[in-house]
């Protein structure tokens with residue numbers, strides 16, 4: 001495992017080719033071009049048109065494929081563009097099993113768009129493998145999971161669910177946004193496809209949108225490749241470069257973020273106005289053991305439930321360093337109110353069952369000083385006569 005780590009850090013810094021062989025440029029150049037001049041009839045430099053491929057995006061895609069231990073990665077203009085491309089693999093009449101706790105935008109894609117196209121979705125708590133088994137049908141063609149899940153931080157056993165998927169001829173897709181390949185590599189655990197919102201940890205600086213789809217099987221790669229160049233929601237050369245630059249520090253960012261998150265989770269746990277803290281890195285967390293088996297870290301996402309709805313408003317308005325903003329995974333700490341932001345499209349009944357209530361907050365811990373973040377939370381967490 002130790003060796004893996006070093007290897008990962010080196011790939012992060014150096015990328016695939018690492019530098020531009022034409023000029024020696026250490027920072028991989030931004031090939032800001034839509035098209036490429038052909039040397040002659042029936043000749044190509046290897047590049048023809050930037051929707052199909054572009055050198056800067058190629059460098060990023062090869063780097064991401066190496067990190068996720070897949071044969072091929074595709075870079076999209078957002079995480080949702082990538083997930084949409086994956087669901088172009090399926091057609092009317094096919095059944096898909098999904099983690100019931102998941103990113104609201106993904107839920108909206110399934111319910112508002114894919115359902116109209118005739119696909120059927122079942123939402124189950126995939127952290128209990130027997131639920132997946134129970135839901136399998138003869139037409140189940142995909143199992144889509146998030147682990148840890150958003151925002152309830154439930155952990156699904158990737159190996160076990162991947163085995164079920166394989167036995168039923170279904171594709172196993174994992175949204176690996178929360179942990180990144182630095183901490184968890186689903187393809188090594190049996191997943192067929194990994195998706196990412198690269199907007200989050202991979203880019204890491206809250207400055208660009210990006211999405212990735214990684215696969216290992218050539219047949220799936222060929223299908224995705226066709227969808228990718230045909231539908232065209234590809235990542236621009238400049239945004240590709242921003243992600244390449246962000247990736248260089250993914251390892252040190254995540255390590256600092258995780259150290260900060262553990263400190264903050266432990267502090268929140270003791271606070272008189274906090275009812276519950278959901279952080280995979282706490283030993284009492286339900287998914288702690290499985291997470292230890294399949295990931296090399298707990299990441300830096302914490303959800304917590306405060307005692308009264310009034311406290312939520314105070315926290316969101318009083319915080320000085322931590323910003324009340326959507327998104328996660330960047331160097332700046334952000335706090336979100338899932339019921340009003342990321343999960344407003346999830347039906348009330350489903351939200352209640354999951355525990356996404358009006359007292360739940362989700363914190364994405366950044367790389368600031370941990371004590372400053374704790375002091376910020378301390379002064380913001382007031383209630384009544386406080």
Ligand SMILES: *Cc1c(COP(=O)(O)O)cnc(C)c1O
Pocket residue numbers: 078079080081103105106146150175177178196197198199200209210211
């Ligand atoms: C943000 C997010 C997405 C969507 O990605 P965008 O880059 O915003 O399109 C998908 N899944 C998860 C887990 C996310 O956090």
